[in-house]
Amino acid sequence: MTTPERTVLVAGNWKMHGTRAEAVAWAAAAHETAMAGPHEVAVFPPAPWLEAVIAAAGAGSPLGVGGQACHPEPKGAFTGAVSAGMLADLGCRYVLCGHSERRHVFGETDEFVAASLGAALEAGLTPVLCVGETAEERAAGQTEAVLARQLDAGLGAVRSAADPLVVAYEPVWAIGSGNPATPTEAAEAHGFLRARIAANDPERAAAVRILYGGSVKASNIGGFLAVSDVDGALVGGAALDPESFAQIACAEAGAGA
Numbered sequence: 013m014t015t016p017e018r019t020v021l022v023a024g025n026w027k028m029h030g031t032r033a034e035a036v037a038w039a040a041a042a043h044e045t046a047m048a049g050p051h052e053v054a055v056f057p058p059a060p061w062l063e064a065v066i067a068a069a070g071a072g073s074p075l076g077v078g079g080q081a082c083h084p085e086p087k088g089a090f091t092g093a094v095s096a097g098m099l100a101d102l103g104c105r106y107v108l109c110g111h112s113e114r115r116h117v118f119g120e121t122d123e124f125v126a127a128s129l130g131a132a133l134e135a136g137l138t139p140v141l142c143v144g145e146t147a148e149e150r151a152a153g154q155t156e157a158v159l160a161r162q163l164d165a166g167l168g169a170v171r172s173a174a175d176p177l178v179v180a181y182e183p184v185w186a187i188g189s190g191n192p193a194t195p196t197e198a199a200e201a202h203g204f205l206r207a208r209i210a211a212n213d214p215e216r217a218a219a220v221r222i223l224y225g226g227s228v229k230a231s232n233i234g235g236f237l238a239v240s241d242v243d244g245a246l247v248g249g250a251a252l253d254p255e256s257f258a259q260i261a262c263a264e265a266g267a268g269a
């Protein structure tokens with residue numbers, strides 16, 4: 013929900029999808045959406061397409077572009093990894109830190125995620141810290157404990173009040189499952205995250221954007237945006253179709269709910 017302090021951000025995470033030609037077409041469409049729509053729009057393409065996507069959006073485009081992950085070290089013998097400085101050098105504005113697939117498929121720990129977040133800040137990028145519980149953790153009543161642990165680790169890498177930060181609440185069970193959290197579940201988790209940030213830094217808590225992610229579609233985005241602590245969305249599958257992404261990125265609170 014838009015507040016005076018917080019602009020809604022709708023971001024598309026393309027994961028490992030798309031040819032170069034598709035990425036260029038999707039970027040051009042997302043640029044048009046960013047130009048026309050009421051919200052800030054960003055995309056997270058596969059690393060090999062970042063340069064083409066940034067070029068397709070064009071100089072001065074309001075479309076934000078980000079990397080899907082970065083390594084904590086600025087350089088070194090880390091085959092296959094991408095540094096935050098490399099992403100910044102390409103013209104990226106954002107980077108995802110600790111997306112669920114990085115944590116659960118690639119084994120990134122809280123410590124690694126925090127270090128990558130610190131590296132992102134060092135490089136001048138805005139980190140998008142992704143947090144979220146598994147189905148088992150939710151069933152065991154551990155949702156808040158998991159969110160607290162992942163949030164605290166990430167916040168530990170923030171150096172100053174001026175450092176930019178976006179948080180994304182993405183319950184693991186909702187990602188790619190077609191089974192989104194309910195707006196009520198999102199409200200509980202987002203409220204918990206904002207209160208926890210406020211305990212140490214009320215100003216950051218008021219300003220930080222907390223995105224919801226996990227099976228967001230054009231038909232359910234309005235319900236999420238109607239939640240006062242939801243400041244946008246991180247969209248996976250539905251971001252791969254420019255038309256559905258445009259509908260999501262232009263949605264108003266309550267629409268389609």
Ligand code: PGA
Pocket residue numbers: 025182186187188189190225226227228246247248249250
């Ligand atoms: P989904 O993915 O929208 O396909 O559930 C969200 C994400 O992983 O960021």
